[in-house]
Amino acid sequence: MIQDSGMARHSFQRLLGLIPTLLMLITVAFFLIRVAPGGPFDAEKTLPPEIEANLNAKYHLDEPLLQQYFRYLGQVAVLDFGPSFQYKDWTVNELIAQAYPVSLTVGLAAMILAFFLGTLLGIAAALRQNTPVDYSLMGFAMLGISIPNFVIAPILILLLAVYAGWLPAGGWDWSIASMVLPVVTLALPVTAYIARLTRGSMIEVLHSNFIRTARAKGLPESVVIRRHALRPALLPVISFLGPATAGMISGSVVIERIFSIPGLGSYFVQGALNRDYTLVMGVVIFYGVLIIVLNFLVDLIYAWLNPKVRYDEKH
Amino acid sequence: MTKSTDNPVFDPFEEALGVRDVKGRSPWEDAWHRLLKNRAAVYSAFIMALMILLVVFGPMLISWESDFTDWDYTSSPPSLESGHWFGTDAVGRDILVRTLEGGRISLLVGLVATIVSLLIGVSYGATAGYFGGRADRMMMRVVDIIYALPFMFFVILLMVVFGRHIVLIFVAIGAVNWLDMARIVRGQTLSLKNTEFVEAARASGVGDWAIIRRHIIPNLLGVVIVYVTLTIPQIILLESFLSFLGLGVQEPMSSWGALVANGAQDMESSPWTLIVPAAFLTVTLYCFNYIGDGLRDALDPKDRL
Numbered sequence: 375m376i377q378d379s380g381m382a383r384h385s386f387q388r389l390l391g392l393i394p395t396l397l398m399l400i401t402v403a404f405f406l407i408r409v410a411p412g413g414p415f416d417a418e419k420t421l422p423p424e425i426e427a428n429l430n431a432k433y434h435l436d437e438p439l440l441q442q443y444f445r446y447l448g449q450v451a452v453l454d455f456g457p458s459f460q461y462k463d464w465t466v467n468e469l470i471a472q473a474y475p476v477s478l479t480v481g482l483a484a485m486i487l488a489f490f491l492g493t494l495l496g497i498a499a500a501l502r503q504n505t506p507v508d509y510s511l512m513g514f515a516m517l518g519i520s521i522p523n524f525v526i527a528p529i530l531i532l533l534l535a536v537y538a539g540w541l542p543a544g545g546w547d548w549s550i551a552s553m554v555l556p557v558v559t560l561a562l563p564v565t566a567y568i569a570r571l572t573r574g575s576m577i578e579v580l581h582s583n584f585i586r587t588a589r590a591k592g593l594p595e596s597v598v599i600r601r602h603a604l605r606p607a608l609l610p611v612i613s614f615l616g617p618a619t620a621g622m623i624s625g626s627v628v629i630e631r632i633f634s635i636p637g638l639g640s641y642f643v644q645g646a647l648n649r650d651y652t653l654v655m656g657v658v659i660f661y662g663v664l665i666i667v668l669n670f671l672v673d674l675i676y677a678w679l680n681p682k683v684r685y686d687e688k689h
Numbered sequence: 690m691t692k693s694t695d696n697p698v699f700d701p702f703e704e705a706l707g708v709r710d711v712k713g714r715s716p717w718e719d720a721w722h723r724l725l726k727n728r729a730a731v732y733s734a735f736i737m738a739l740m741i742l743l744v745v746f747g748p749m750l751i752s753w754e755s756d757f758t759d760w761d762y763t764s765s766p767p768s769l770e771s772g773h774w775f776g777t778d779a780v781g782r783d784i785l786v787r788t789l790e791g792g793r794i795s796l797l798v799g800l801v802a803t804i805v806s807l808l809i810g811v812s813y814g815a816t817a818g819y820f821g822g823r824a825d826r827m828m829m830r831v832v833d834i835i836y837a838l839p840f841m842f843f844v845i846l847l848m849v850v851f852g853r854h855i856v857l858i859f860v861a862i863g864a865v866n867w868l869d870m871a872r873i874v875r876g877q878t879l880s881l882k883n884t885e886f887v888e889a890a891r892a893s894g895v896g897d898w899a900i901i902r903r904h905i906i907p908n909l910l911g912v913v914i915v916y917v918t919l920t921i922p923q924i925i926l927l928e929s930f931l932s933f934l935g936l937g938v939q940e941p942m943s944s945w946g947a948l949v950a951n952g953a954q955d956m957e958s959s960p961w962t963l964i965v966p967a968a969f970l971t972v973t974l975y976c977f978n979y980i981g982d983g984l985r986d987a988l989d990p991k992d993r994l
Contacts, residue, residue: 516978521971522926522970
């Protein structure tokens, strides 16, 4: 339960602690992409020098780097990511606003699928520890971790779209059919990892004293698991959700490319290749903030679920 | 040192029972026996050894060159008659030779980048853990900050920014992958530095760096070995991921990721161009993961997650 003021204070401190992380993120990304050889207007044949000078002046690229950096920080502070260099009539804000619902839908659906399927399989394996069921489930889980999603995606496309013709091979029209393959591919490795994690912690919890007590009271096994074992067994899974999100975001770069989904990942890769500075920065910051905020939420959920974590003492 | 260490201690009971001839088992031997009992790990190690031999010596034994284009057999399916046992790609290059040579790059990247991340991670983590206090807090704060960054994006940026040179792939991947290592090593060091043998070393006037080098790092070996075996497949995966996006290894060199990407383009007409490199990559990752799991169970029987 969140009643203690220690918790609130801790949350506030953590929130303040996010600021240096964010600053670091922006700084590293900014200078990294600026030291890159080549500029955003290289692709447009050879521009007459005066036009190029005009373009550079328009986007403030002629100012000293440090000045550009502080100008950018000022813009980001008011959530303005500037105009895109590549997509001429668009601002980065508009591009992100257009792309993120797609990425979010795929990511969220994959995460929900991975969480429920993963924990279910993990619990099933733990309850039948060292039986053929356990071994085959864990064998599959290992396979899920080992097959990269850029391998599983073309194979699934080949089997289910090209040969069987049940699902579209790519594209995005907000229909369930166009979501199935990307979501499943994205969820697979995370599902496998969660299944292994759940199995391990479930086995450990089932051997603890309070479970023996619950069984000794004569509670039926299903109640023992649901009411007593589940919560502590899920703790490692909860703390894995932060890294899992980061992993899914990286995975989505490839998935969006394979299934030609117009999400943030596609924009990022395109932007990086075209030196679309503002777009790349916008996507990095957007995802960075997302990961940071999610990690923060995961910490709070963890503390809420785990009675051992209390923030009232000073460390 | 005192003299007593030079004289064997005489114990009449041991003498009478003849137990002094029994050789004690070191923890390492114990771990070795536990590892051998893990069948999945042993088979995986065997397959992996085979894979390494195949990748290193295979291309020499096959008569095709990896860049030879056999115009009589473009996109030809696997067959014994044509001599292309695993088929050819769209321009008639032998898939098997290309896959084996790609495997050299993939495994090399895995190994070298792991060593880079190992060196950074172990020295950073051991230093932070050993000195503790403010230094530790500062150093781990930095790790936390970097950890929260979407690092995949930084690797992509690095590749775009500094060109796609192979050495850079090693460094870029190694440089972003040391964080876990640093955290694990720091945790272990924290618990090690309060042990009696470290106290004893300090009391007898051994310097900090000598303690880190001679007492802390050797005792971290178990954890580090486990983690290295689990890092290699991660890095191979990361490299394939980059190559798949066209940001990693460039033609005429190839890696499993690049081959999978090529194969995925032609898979409707010639699925073997996808399946062969994909199978090699998956088997390798599978084996490494099982070996890592086995080592973890063997070296650290308490923590079986």
